Amino acid sequence: MTQPLRFLLNGTPVSLAEAPAQRTLLDWLREERRLTGTKEGCNEGDCGACTVMISDPLPGGGHRWQVRNACILLLPMLHGRAVRTVEGLGEKGAFHPVQEELVRHHGSQCGFCTPGIAVALAAAHAAGRHDFDAALAGNLCRCTGYAPIIRAAEAAAEAPAPAWVTADLARLDDLAGPGPLEGPGWIAHDDVDEFAAWYRDHPEARLVAGATDVGLWVTKKLMEITPVAFLHRLEVLKRVEVTATHVTFGALVPIDDLRAHLAKDAPELGAYLARFGSEQVRAAGTVGGNIANASPIGDSMPLLIALGATLRLRQGAARREMPLEDFFIDYGVQDRRPGEFVEAVIVPRPLPVAGRLVRAWKISKRRDQDISAVAGAFDITIESGTVSAARIAFGGMAATPKRARATEAALIGHPWSEATIGAAAEALAADFTPISDMRASARYRMEAARGLLQRLWLESRGAGPVEIDSVFEELAR
């Protein structure tokens, strides 16, 4: 390697001369370090038993903590980071407050999910958060029913955090040097121009951003992923630029930051993106990854398409732009040239304007951390009782995330009325021929998509709650 891989593990610097591209942090912890507190529950980032805290450099300098699934975190992605496992939560022989309260409130039964839950709660504690359902959306427990875990989290909330929470982050700037980082079959640039040139010359390489999908190619498909370029050191691609009318998200902006930015203009969209994966997945997964991966059920795309986002691609020094929806040609086929990568997505801001309805909804068997059966996004403007503009896109309804042009046409220029909504609902059949799979039948997908149009109509009438979550939340108050 050009330089050893360096990171902090529970406060101790680690330097590795050898780091295979496919070695997961989980296997390394358990097999090399005998740190068996971090558990393998599913090996695909869905159960949270392997949750660890990882530092993440901020574009403007400094670092923050994130939660990540160690089972789909590949060793080369750790360079320059701090890692805290369950073994490192306490300090000076004392438990972290969340550990203390989990014992006191009977928050563990079989205990196998508990290390991951303790880490997830320690991260929420460090961030001063109180939305524990959201913080735990990526952590499954099969024994407790969660109530005692939430009670423990609440009880620990006000206790002081251990010193390492800030101390670790202060030690990172000098930990890992700049410059290229390479290992057997992999490379991790920290200069985007160098990367662009390299990728133009090595178009066969796989690009890995957050590894929330590629991680499963390693752990489930048992694929060789080399040659591979890890992108996480390209700090410039993590930038978010906001103007009066647009937000430009670098390709490596985590989904959770996309959520936070869009929520500022439209809280409803924040609520939608809060159901994208889990805390762990939104911290790892990136805007660019979700687009380039082009899954028909990627949840950011219906929303970005409805908002009229523009995609910026780069190949070497050459850049081109296109409407996001034009990027998706067919299942697994995108308009991306060899050696070309997603650089940014430029999103018109969903600003609140009189007559504008911007909504996105996701339907899945489980509310949190599930894959959409149907996801629908709507950006509709009504002027003087008539629909003057409409952009609608759906996920889960076709082989790609797709705009509903016939449905839009059935709305634009028509009075905003039940009859028009009925016509638009009929038009959905011209836009989509969904499939049946383990998540939903074709018939249900169509009915549910129509249901979302109906919900949009009812909500605009303001006659009462139209979302079950609003009833649920009302009870909590």
Next chain:
Amino acid sequence: MSIAVHKPHPHDSAPLHVSGKARYTDDIPAPADTLHLAFGLSPSARGRIRRLDLAAVRAAEGVVDVLTAADLPRPVDLSPAHAGDEPLLATGEVHYFGQPLFLVIASSHLAARKAARLAHVEIDEEKPILTIDDAIAAGTDLEPPLEWRKGDADAAIATAPRRVKGRLEVGGQEHFYLEGHAALALPLDDGGMEVHASTQHPTEIQHKVAEALGLPMSWVRVAVRRMGGGFGGKESQGSALAVACALAARHTGRPCRMRYDRDDDMIITGKRHEIRIDYEAGFDEEGRLLGVRFSHYLRCGWSTDLSLPVADRAMLHADNAYHLPHVVIRSRRLRTNTQSNTAFRGFGGPQGMMGIERVIQHVAATLGKDPLEVRRVNFYRSAAAVAEGEPAQTTPYGQAVEDSIIRELVDRLAQEARYAERRAAIARWNAESPVLRRGIALTPVKFGISFTLTHLNQAGALVHLYQDGSIRINHGGTEMGQGLNMKVAQVAAEAFAVPVEAVRITATDTARVPNTSATAASSGSDLNGMAVKAACERIRTRLVRFLAERHQCPEDEIRFEEGHVHAGAAVLTLAEAARAAHEARISLSSTGFYATPKIHWDRGRGQGRPFFYFAWGAAVSEVVIDPLTGETRILRVDVLHDVGRSLNPAIDIGQIEGGFVQGAGWLTMEELVWDGKGRLLTHAPSTYKIPVASDRPRIFNVALWDGENREPTIYRSKAVGEPPFMLAISVHQAIADAVAAAAGVPFVALDAPATPERIALAVRAARAREESP
């Protein structure tokens, strides 16, 4: 005053859990030369293996050897029922998609997994039998249909003033213990074998390993410190890994370990039985059930496994908490080319109860009554009334119900949860709501406690009192998170009147306590608690005799109190008493044994007293649904549950909360889907969704019924592992209530799981029926 029992001690391993120190099977450090195993799986659901070319598997990096059934020293049958239909590795025929065909022995877990995928397998495929309909058509019954009768149901239905008839389909359930199956086998120098396994049934593992190796059971030792969840999924399904490890360890002379990757675990192992229930009921204008007929059809999967007792228990709970004067229950246990369905919390009971609760709902809708009214007119007569001389009513299998508290319990719950008031408020809310609908339901639980196979109702224990007054206990039960070890330690501490911290809990070990039953049927603390108590009392009796003589006082003046022993005027610490006894050459170690009294059972006739007692409970659930999309949320749940006199109220409440949420998962979001070739499509948490934190009821009130077991159980407590699971039937009934409200009809036949799709389509179907006369 008790010193240890009836107190809310935290789980003994809690500090180890939260710090990551708690060791599970795959965390046990193994010798450096340990080998790792993986199964190669069948790519077809049914057929004959024409060719199994393993050349590429053998040639793969890190592979030490590959074994097929033909390479084993003797045929290996893993069937817990000794049915001879569960070979470790396929022997020519394949019976389900994912069946183990061969065993890879390799230098690492990853190398074994990679190699296992390289086989070239050719199978002469036959059309698989996948569904209940397929199995009925093909007549693949595991045994002739079983039928139990009480009274004359046919006549009672025929002459009843009112009748309903219908069908209910209820899906299966994946256990999703967070820790997948794992085992480790260490070959001993003399040919014996030491096995660590994540299992609820160490004795069965011992038995199967011994059989596979051709050894007496005494040469095989199986130890289980803890499991990361079991839920029944580790009652029989762990044998494959443990036996494979032992065989490979014998074959290579090296330690062997194996864990299933999650997808493999879900593809290979069995699940809760899917059931179809056809019903017909005759009743009067008050909703009193006069005659009921049930036909159960259970999808059992490819092997016998535990399906027969599971199906029996479904029949045994077909009455739930209701007196059925005339009833016939028929049950068919159908073999299919899918995973071998197995034990899962409730063991068929939940499926049986779903049938009668549907009948009640159907009857109530037909009469235009609140289902709770219909429930009340059918509840079993109270123990209080029986005590006053009214005859006890009998179950469909002839057991007198002498301990019913369901009427009192439901009255109190309905009052405290403001059931009637909320039902009225929900009706008003629904009338005003533009689209969303709420629903509410109160359902009871009566669950029979004891293994129906009578001889399993026994337990052994081994207790040592050391010279320093410390106590070490061992018993036959296994710890899977349910807090069994803590409860049993409390029992031991109480016996010697010392704090529970003085009692050391140790791993379950077949070399310490032999011939144990599975930790199952909610029986863990009932059986093992009594066995430990018996062992402690034997040691105590010896101490009493010795101290009475030493201190020249009557035996009844020896008292164990607050960590001390009072002998007449003398006060000794337990350590002093133990040391003195040791010096006087008194044995301070004892076994203990317990066998449940009073029970007997004739399963062919469906007659007897299979259960020592019943555990009772009830829950009120309120939900909201969106009829447009079918999405649903549990708004509020109130539970009142009977655990007798609780050994540990914190652990018991944990079992209730956790069991409820697991039950709600079964009936709402947890959906198993197979394709037309018998391939399980929902084989990972990405596609199979168990409840997460935000799915728990927004308001969740759990209370324990203040009472004690009428039977002389361990400190008058009751079993708690399974019964609360079935409280979640109230969620399904509340959803059905909301669906009916959405469709504007009195009744909708809602199947389970009530996924968004099933709910949305049920609303549409009911509306369509309503509109087309």
